[in-house]
Amino acid sequence: MKALFTRPRSLTSNVMIYCPGCGHGLVHRLVAEVIDELGLRERTIGVAPVGCAVLAYNYWNFDVTEAAHGRPPAVATGIKRVLPDRLVFTYQGDGDLAAIGTAEIIHAAARGEKISVIFVNNAVYGMTRGQMAPTTPLGLKTTTTPSGRDPDLHGYPIRVCELLTSLEGVCYLERVAVDSVPGILKARQAIRKTFTYQLENRGFSLVELLCSCPTNWKMTPSQAMKWIGQEMVKWFPPGVYKDVDSTNQG
Amino acid sequence: MKSLLLNGCEAAAEAAIAAGCRFYAGYPITPQNRFPEYMSFRLPQSGGVFLQAESELAAINMVFGAAAAGARALTSSSSPGISLKQEGISYLAGCELPAVIINMNRAGPGLGDVTPSQSDYFQSTRGGGHGDYRTIVLAPWSVQEIYDFTYLAFDLADRYRNPVLILSDGMVAQLLEPVHPRNGMKKLPQKKWALTGCRGRKPNSIKSLFLTPGVLETHNWKLARKYERMEKREVRWESYLCEKMELLIVSFGICARIAREAMEQARREGLRVGLFRPITLWPFPYRQLKSCLEKVSKVLVVELNLGQMLDDVKIASGGHSRIFFYGRPGGGVPTPEEILKEIKKK
Numbered sequence: 001m002k003a004l005f006t007r008p009r010s011l012t013s014n015v016m017i018y019c020p021g022c023g024h025g026l027v028h029r030l031v032a033e034v035i036d037e038l039g040l041r042e043r044t045i046g047v048a049p050v051g052c053a054v055l056a057y058n059y060w061n062f063d064v065t066e067a068a069h070g071r072p073p074a075v076a077t078g079i080k081r082v083l084p085d086r087l088v089f090t091y092q093g094d095g096d097l098a099a100i101g102t103a104e105i106i107h108a109a110a111r112g113e114k115i116s117v118i119f120v121n122n123a124v125y126g127m128t129r130g131q132m133a134p135t136t137p138l139g140l141k142t143t144t145t146p147s148g149r150d151p152d153l154h155g156y157p158i159r160v161c162e163l164l165t166s167l168e169g170v171c172y173l174e175r176v177a178v179d180s181v182p183g184i185l186k187a188r189q190a191i192r193k194t195f196t197y198q199l200e201n202r203g204f205s206l207v208e209l210l211c212s213c214p215t216n217w218k219m220t221p222s223q224a225m226k227w228i229g230q231e232m233v234k235w236f237p238p239g240v241y242k243d244v245d246s247t248n249q250g
Numbered sequence: 251m252k253s254l255l256l257n258g259c260e261a262a263a264e265a266a267i268a269a270g271c272r273f274y275a276g277y278p279i280t281p282q283n284r285f286p287e288y289m290s291f292r293l294p295q296s297g298g299v300f301l302q303a304e305s306e307l308a309a310i311n312m313v314f315g316a317a318a319a320g321a322r323a324l325t326s327s328s329s330p331g332i333s334l335k336q337e338g339i340s341y342l343a344g345c346e347l348p349a350v351i352i353n354m355n356r357a358g359p360g361l362g363d364v365t366p367s368q369s370d371y372f373q374s375t376r377g378g379g380h381g382d383y384r385t386i387v388l389a390p391w392s393v394q395e396i397y398d399f400t401y402l403a404f405d406l407a408d409r410y411r412n413p414v415l416i417l418s419d420g421m422v423a424q425l426l427e428p429v430h431p432r433n434g435m436k437k438l439p440q441k442k443w444a445l446t447g448c449r450g451r452k453p454n455s456i457k458s459l460f461l462t463p464g465v466l467e468t469h470n471w472k473l474a475r476k477y478e479r480m481e482k483r484e485v486r487w488e489s490y491l492c493e494k495m496e497l498l499i500v501s502f503g504i505c506a507r508i509a510r511e512a513m514e515q516a517r518r519e520g521l522r523v524g525l526f527r528p529i530t531l532w533p534f535p536y537r538q539l540k541s542c543l544e545k546v547s548k549v550l551v552v553e554l555n556l557g558q559m560l561d562d563v564k565i566a567s568g569g570h571s572r573i574f575f576y577g578r579p580g581g582g583v584p585t586p587e588e589i590l591k592e593i594k595k596k
């Protein structure tokens with residue numbers, strides 16, 4: 001019998017404890033598939049965030065370290081500089097990357113650290129029960145913006161890809177909406193590209209994935225998927241924001 | 251080997267390199283700016299990595315990454331920067347990662363000033379960051395000692411898989427003294443737990459999060475037993491002329507060196523004065539100090555702060571009735587004569 005669909009070698013058999021319809025499980029799998037595809041499992045070191053994905057080392061079947069909240073880019077820098085021939089990536093949520101870890105991500109990018117960043121933007125703080133994140137769209141109700149995000153009180157969302165484009169150390173930035181089968185396939189391609197560019201020593205790269213958090217959005221999984229495509233993309237337009245290989249930058 | 255004329259920053263940097271340190275990340279702060287400057291050319295010459303981080307937070311987390319990847323890693327700073335490193339030190343301890351952190355203590359609180367101080371004693375010996383953890387703390391009083399202790403610190407860090415702190419000060423950082431360096435490269439220990447890519451083995455993970463009920467407690471008991479081993483094996487101290495005296499000075503680091511001068515002057519004047527110097531501030535030499543304290547009628551604790559090690563001296567003494575304190579909390583450094591005056595007052 002021919003197996004048509006199996007668990008990637010880079011995923012363990014542990015049951016993921018993410019909520020139904022959560023984007024994290026999907027993205028974990030995409031990362032694992034790409035690492036298998038590139039034959040890199042034994043050369044990979046992942047850096048997990050503080051956030052819902054804090055237990056990523058239980059799910060990935062390669063070397064993974066924890067990092068303090070927001071510090072994965074600094075931790076990954078230390079690892080990559082010591083082991084320059086390994087694939088080193090961080091996996092971070094929007095609170096981790098764009099609030100508490102803003103300095104670390106900007107400076108890792110500015111240094112052109114040869115690491116890959118898988119940035120899961122779900123517009124809220126998932127793990128701590130859905131508070132406002134730096135990526136929360138205006139008007140969205142969260143547990144700390146009960147009347148909706150108001151720019152006078154809470155400021156404006158941060159667009160990470162746009163913010164990083166000006167930095168010379170960055171070789172590739174892409175934002176993908178993970179809301180459909182084409183979106184998932186696109187995300188997979190983007191993850192492949194960030195890893196490939198790293199192996200080619202091109203510099204820092206980041207893939208921003210617009211992902212669902214049905215629990216804190218108070219939606220069903222299918223409503224959440226729709227909300228990504230209908231609402232989130234208005235604030236965070238998908239596209240290639242930088243690609244050293246391309247003249248056609250979105 | 252020929253001796254070298256180095257300041258405290260340069261000596262610690264050379265010791266680190268001799269000990270096989272191949273990663274340094276730091277952020278400029280007076281009075282230890284020479285440290286990153288020196289490392290920026292010396293470390294690459296030895297095949298190591300120097301990084302000027304965007305903050306002390308980033309620096310300690312870079313060290314965390316380098317340590318996780320199996321390298322001997324170092325960061326240095328001074329008090330305000332060490333405050334920022336506490337998050338990382340707590341994670342290093344929780345994740346059982348070896349690293350060396352050097353603090354050229356300057357006076358606080360807040361921005362304070364850039365003069366020598368010992369005001370970070372509590373922070374260094376009581377954890378500093380969150381959680382129930384301990385770090386070995388070594389307090390050098392000369393440039394030679396900061397060399398020797400830095401060299402030793404890397405071995406201790408690896409032996410216990412724990413961060414090791416050197417609590418020095420702005421004076422040792424800038425003193426220029428001859429140093430006898432160590433020979434050759436060390437054979438570094440194998441680190442099977444390190445993250446190097448899982449070729450030919452099961453994947454490794456490094457973590458301090460244990461959510462299953464009871465698992466964190468088991469982990470913390472394991473850490474506790476490690477701290478007990480350190481307390482048993484790593485206590486270091488020195489005592490000078492402790493026999494048959496009337497007054498015992500207890501002091502550490504650069505302050506002890508000044509106090510020794512005061513002690514010698516006092517003895518020339520016929521006063522029976524001794525000196526006890528803790529070298530490891532944690533584990534503190536409680537037992538060794540206690541046996542000295544039992545023989546004296548008066549104790550003078552001298553520190554460049556408001557009386558922090560004083561607490562440990564009191565714990566060691568178990569209720570000695572005549573413990574006096576002389577301290578300089580604002581970056582002022584006493585002369586031997588000033589300490590002698592205090593001795594005579596008691």
Ligand SMILES: Cc1ncc(C[n+]2csc(CCOP(=O)(O)OP(=O)(O)O)c2C)c(N)n1
Nearest residue numbers: 050051052069093094095096124125126127
């Ligand atoms: C220093 C520190 N501050 C706060 C927290 C609490 N905390 C844990 S996860 C988190 C936010 C996570 O949100 P995000 O990065 O968006 O990831 P998600 O859970 O949505 O995947 C916060 C604030 C912490 N662990 N450490």
Ligand code: SF4
Nearest residue numbers: 018019022052126213
């Ligand atoms: S809270 Fe949100 S981000 Fe966290 S696991 Fe649930 S759905 Fe996913």
